[in-house]
Amino acid sequence: xxxxxxxxxxxxxxxxxxxxxxxxxxxxxxxxxxxxxxxxxxxxxxxxxxxxxxxxxxxxxxxxxxxxxxxxxxxxxxxxxxxxxxxxxxxxxxxxxxxxxxxxxxxxxxxxxxxxxxxxxxxxxxxxxxxxxxxxxxxxxxxxxxxxxxxxxxxxxxxxxxxxxxxxxxxxxxxxxxxxxxxxxxxxxxxxxxxxxxxxxxxxxxxxxxxxxxxxxxxxxxxxxx
Amino acid sequence: xxxxxxxxxxxxxxxxxxxxxxxxxxxxxxxxxxxxxxxxxxxxxxxxxxxxxxxxxxxxxxxxxxxxxxxxxxxxxxxxxxxxxxxxxxxxxxxxxxxxxxxxxxxxxxxxxxxxxxxxxxxxxxxxxxxxxxxxxxxxxxxxxxxxxxxxxxxxxxxxxxxxxxxxxxxxxxxxxxxxxxxxxxxxxxxxxxxxxxxxxxxxxxxxxxxxxxxxxxxxxxxxxxxxxxxx
Numbered sequence: 001x002x003x004x005x006x007x008x009x010x011x012x013x014x015x016x017x018x019x020x021x022x023x024x025x026x027x028x029x030x031x032x033x034x035x036x037x038x039x040x041x042x043x044x045x046x047x048x049x050x051x052x053x054x055x056x057x058x059x060x061x062x063x064x065x066x067x068x069x070x071x072x073x074x075x076x077x078x079x080x081x082x083x084x085x086x087x088x089x090x091x092x093x094x095x096x097x098x099x100x101x102x103x104x105x106x107x108x109x110x111x112x113x114x115x116x117x118x119x120x121x122x123x124x125x126x127x128x129x130x131x132x133x134x135x136x137x138x139x140x141x142x143x144x145x146x147x148x149x150x151x152x153x154x155x156x157x158x159x160x161x162x163x164x165x166x167x168x169x170x171x172x173x174x175x176x177x178x179x180x181x182x183x184x185x186x187x188x189x190x191x192x193x194x195x196x197x198x199x200x201x202x203x204x205x206x207x208x209x210x211x212x213x214x215x216x217x218x219x220x221x222x223x224x225x226x
Numbered sequence: 227x228x229x230x231x232x233x234x235x236x237x238x239x240x241x242x243x244x245x246x247x248x249x250x251x252x253x254x255x256x257x258x259x260x261x262x263x264x265x266x267x268x269x270x271x272x273x274x275x276x277x278x279x280x281x282x283x284x285x286x287x288x289x290x291x292x293x294x295x296x297x298x299x300x301x302x303x304x305x306x307x308x309x310x311x312x313x314x315x316x317x318x319x320x321x322x323x324x325x326x327x328x329x330x331x332x333x334x335x336x337x338x339x340x341x342x343x344x345x346x347x348x349x350x351x352x353x354x355x356x357x358x359x360x361x362x363x364x365x366x367x368x369x370x371x372x373x374x375x376x377x378x379x380x381x382x383x384x385x386x387x388x389x390x391x392x393x394x395x396x397x398x399x400x401x402x403x404x405x406x407x408x409x410x411x412x413x414x415x416x417x418x419x420x421x422x423x424x425x426x427x428x429x430x431x432x433x434x435x436x437x438x439x440x441x442x443x444x445x446x447x448x449x450x451x452x453x454x455x456x457x458x
Contacts, residue, residue, distance in 0.1 A: 033344070063236060064229065064233045067237055070237060071240050074240050074241055075244070077244070078244040081251075082248070082251055085255045085259070086251075086255065089255040089258035089259050089262065153344075173344060
């Protein structure tokens, strides 16, 4: 149980795919012009990530090592197409606004990275939890960015009326995506640094660690010889 | 050798399973997707020309996608034309409904898709720009700053987009194919011009009553204006 929670929060916070590991930035920036699009993209990517993690983990012992990448891509592409058809059939307006970015989930590197780094080495339950955790991390990041960009860029939130008279149009243009993403990542890094500082005081680092580059990352875990 | 065979088989079966499951899903969702597309198109059409009940696709001398619109009493109320033009950042697709008069006027104009800059060029799809096209004929569809007869205000900060769409609509309305088609249509069925827009009804109504009584006379009247155009 403890391991499951650890894996989940690892994806959600500690190794958040976009905010900490900086992968999957393309959909993160491109699909966050409105909160609705961002949430739709977050859910679609989470679904594909979780399903492909499960399937890859089930067949991880059968898949030969040499052709693992083509097999992963076929599995991911299958789930992406499933999502594409379902969205087209049941949420036509969402499919219109997300457009080409739903088929492009195939090349979202979060999904391939998790298949390669986690699902092909761990059992089904852990892979499921990892998919959900990483998906939740991506979902929260893109939803926050989408809400920020929609409020400042179009002066609306979800489907409400305009409440800002002169919104800053740059926020829904590509440069605004980078600006908002930079601000969000700065905030996350600030919080992370504060958290690490507090941890450092508790762990009582040996005096040799003073001035080491990896100080904040290793927190005295590497045992010193001699 | 055995390893190679295993590789081939695994990839083969993964692809087969994926293809089979996708084909099942495709046959299951296809009717729903088509229904959605159809409903979307019908909604667009009914927004653009609310009187129309029946639509009939026709082919006019390799002209654009044209659809004839008929109302409940089978009156010929207008023509829907889909077209596109090159805007500032890409193709702008639009649909326009025009009257069946000898000099066609615009009933309604709507943008289907565009790639213009959000906040500036994207304002072309807003009603307060598109409504300016209502009931204008080809010689009035100019930007005010381009032509004295122009009745269209350009969107501030998006002159290229507004000019592109204005010019494209004007060219569409003054196409010879369209005039020839309207002329033929009028000759073969003596269609009466039904007033379309409520605000204009008071102006148009007495005229149309005469038209309904004396079909032939109008067709000659309109012919003269068309002949003038053709000569030109």
